[in-house]
Amino acid sequence: MNRRATQGEPFPLPIDNRPLKLAPGMQGLLRCPVCHARLELSPTVAVCQRATCATRYPIIEGVPVLIHEANSIFTLADFTERRTTFFNLAPSWRSQLLDRISPSINRNVKSKANYRRLTELLLSDSPAPRVLVLGGSVLGVGMEALLERPAIALIESDISFGPRTALICDGHDIPLEDGSVDAVIAQAVLEHVVDPYRVVEEMHRVLRPGGLVYAETPFMQQMHGGRYDFVRFSYWGHRRLFRRFAEVDSGVVCGPGMALAWSYTYFLLSFVRARWARHAVRLFASLTSFFWKYFDGFLVDRPGALKAASGYFFLGRRSDTILSDHELVRGYKPELTEA
Incomplete structure (x- = not known):
């Protein structure tokens, strides 16, 4: 479990100001996967708006990475570090x-x-x-x-x-x-x-x-x-x-x-x-x-x-x-x- 990310502490992110891939009308539906509170979105990070949670999630190349690490077999680092998850992104x-x-x-x-x-x-x-x-x-x-x-x-x-x-x-x-x-x-x-x-x-x-x-x-x-x-x-x-x-x-x-x-x-x-x-x-x-x-x-x-x-x-x-x-x-x- 990536404790720094789930406790709201900063994690390294690439400089990336591209727009979200989700249509603007869909972005308002997003919720924190931990507590279901609303999220504040920027080009590189989504932050839970509930003070008792305040979990931070990376946004990578316009894609929000909204993972509840305590309940998942995946971590935020799997995506910030571009590890292979399900699909092999570089097949031989x-x-x-x-x-x-x-x-x-x-x-x-x-x-x-x-x-x-x-x-x-x-x-x-x-x-x-x-x-x-x-x-x-x-x-x-x-x-x-x-x-x-x-x-x-x-x-x-x-x-x-x-x-x-x-x-x-x-x-x-x-x-x-x-x-x-x-x-x-x-x-x-x-x-x-x-x-x-x-x-x-x-x-x-x-x-x-x-x-x-x-x-x-x-x-x-x-x-x-x-x-x-x-x-x-x-x-x-x-x-x-x-x-x-x-x-x-x-x-x-x-x-x-x-x-x-x-x-x-x-x-x-x-x-x-x-x-x-x-x-x-x-x-x-x-x-x-x-x-x-x-x-x-x-x-x-x-x-x-x-x-x-x-x-x-x-x-x-x-x-x-x-x-x-x-x-x-x-x-x-x-x-x-x-x-």
């Missing part, structure tokens, strides 16, 4: 070359349609919706539908710097005012947080009444993201995670074909250790399995896909009622999962 040329020449084994079958639906729901609820994106350093698959509507304002946050990062924060303590956004998006995020239940509670807190949540979370995917890979959810486990939300829609987003390609790839990788060999195996595996994902266009809506999916989505609305475990279990229908 070999890794970059491999990414360019290897066909992808991934396919988010439902993402584009789901984001179009989310966009329409948002604009039917509000003429100027505000959307928090967790894991928003890069544009998620299908999110173009949101960008095409200028009325929708995005707060793109992440735990890593990236081309779209406008706010550094930890989802366990979202630094926004209660009830301040119309939607929260977490695409391929919740498997990478220590306590997904806490993160979903925070999503519920910052949403307005009836606000929307959209999440995509893996089920059958091997470990990825290095040390930051913690959990997986079945379809029913994913529904329980969002038990404080009324379901609008849910189902398979990445199908059995993609799950099979991942398993095959990691099966082959288990035979080798040397870095060059792993690169070669990844290339071979992708060349010999990438086409399996195309079966998912046919399989994704079939009942058996719920048991064999690579990942699920959930679209819901903030609710004041909680789905009980009894209701969850009673809602199980064998015919939904029988092949």
Whole structure:
């Protein structure tokens, strides 16, 4: 824990007078992640306005770094010193070359349609919706539908710097005012947080009444993201995670074909250790399995896909009622999962 920063003492900052990446209308929503008080923003530092807290947070290249260090696996120094957090900001040329020449084994079958639906729901609820994106350093698959509507304002946050990062924060303590956004998006995020239940509670807190949540979370995917890979959810486990939300829609987003390609790839990788060999195996595996994902266009809506999916989505609305475990279990229908 960086005691100097959390006690309000000065910490070294680069001279940087560039404007904040967050739109002016979004800056007023920011709150101290420690005590939820308002922040005073300058080009290089954000200061909590509660005298008993007075925590100082760095602003780096226009990006506020609002981390509650006592509750997070990250520190302010991780960002002021530009350490690698989740994404490797300087990948090797070999890794970059491999990414360019290897066909992808991934396919988010439902993402584009789901984001179009989310966009329409948002604009039917509000003429100027505000959307928090967790894991928003890069544009998620299908999110173009949101960008095409200028009325929708995005707060793109992440735990890593990236081309779209406008706010550094930890989802366990979202630094926004209660009830301040119309939607929260977490695409391929919740498997990478220590306590997904806490993160979903925070999503519920910052949403307005009836606000929307959209999440995509893996089920059958091997470990990825290095040390930051913690959990997986079945379809029913994913529904329980969002038990404080009324379901609008849910189902398979990445199908059995993609799950099979991942398993095959990691099966082959288990035979080798040397870095060059792993690169070669990844290339071979992708060349010999990438086409399996195309079966998912046919399989994704079939009942058996719920048991064999690579990942699920959930679209819901903030609710004041909680789905009980009894209701969850009673809602199980064998015919939904029988092949």
